[in-house]
Amino acid sequence: MSNASLAELPKSVDPYRLAENNSTLEGMVPLSGLGRFREAVLGLPEGAQCRVRLSFTMDGERRRMVKGELEAPVQLECQRCLGPMEAMLSSSFVLGLVTSDEQAQQLPKELEPFLTEDFSADLWSMVEDELLLVLPAFPLHERSDCPAREALETLEPKGEAAAPARKSGDNPFSVLADLKKTKH
Numbered sequence: 001m002s003n004a005s006l007a008e009l010p011k012s013v014d015p016y017r018l019a020e021n022n023s024t025l026e027g028m029v030p031l032s033g034l035g036r037f038r039e040a041v042l043g044l045p046e047g048a049q050c051r052v053r054l055s056f057t058m059d060g061e062r063r064r065m066v067k068g069e070l071e072a073p074v075q076l077e078c079q080r081c082l083g084p085m086e087a088m089l090s091s092s093f094v095l096g097l098v099t100s101d102e103q104a105q106q107l108p109k110e111l112e113p114f115l116t117e118d119f120s121a122d123l124w125s126m127v128e129d130e131l132l133l134v135l136p137a138f139p140l141h142e143r144s145d146c147p148a149r150e151a152l153e154t155l156e157p158k159g160e161a162a163a164p165a166r167k168s169g170d171n172p173f174s175v176l177a178d179l180k181k182t183k184h
Contacts, residue, residue, distance in 0.1 A: 009052050015097050015121040018056035019064035025123075026053045031072060034128040040135060042084055043075035052127055064097040065111065072131055076139040081148035085141050091134045097121065 009027035018025070028049040031037065038044065050072035057065050071090045078085045096111035098104045104113035114126055143149060 006051065009054075009123055009127075011124050012120050012122055014119045015056055015066065015116055016064055016119060019058050019066070019097065022055075022057055024053065024055045028052065029124055029127045031074075033124060034131070037128050037131050040132060041074045042077045045073050045075070045086075048073050050127055050131065052123075054123070054126075063107070063111075066095050066097060066114065066126075068093050068095070068126070068130065070127060070130060076136070078141045078146060078148075079138045080140050080152070081146050083141075083147055085139060087136075087139060089131055089134050091130045093130055095126070 006027045009025060009029050013025070029052055031044045031048040031050055034050075050070050053069045055067045057067065059065060069090070069092050071088060074087055074089055075084050076087050077083070094111060095114040096104070096107040097116050098107065098113045099116055099118060101115075104115065107113055114121070140146070143152070146152070
């Protein structure tokens, strides 16, 4: 996506008309306007925006689809040091536009459904859903950049994970076998 200054993406559009015209929308969505996403991250850079490109098309079977790309800067909590870390979220996705659960079940497996009203789709909600899906489950600083690096190195000699010493014949469940033999 280009770095040119883009206008704010409209909140609501008629996705079916856009698909029939093979239209592409490119714009920004202010992250401050995405409440569920704001609550899911540690913080947002001031004035942070999500850069979005959406291409509305129809396939050979006249299914309406939207192909999208997005990028957004966020601040996450490193799960190693519990400190803030900057990250850039990005996603590429293809959604099938549907108006009912029955239509969603008829989509091919490669298309994720996006439920719309008859002639209206909430683009900001679409963007927010995609951002929530690409949030890492366990965000971590790069090991060399993590403030907890020194503590990790003292626990792991020579920077390697210290594995517990165990003989190859040891079974971690042998304690359970011993309990089974004990009579009460």
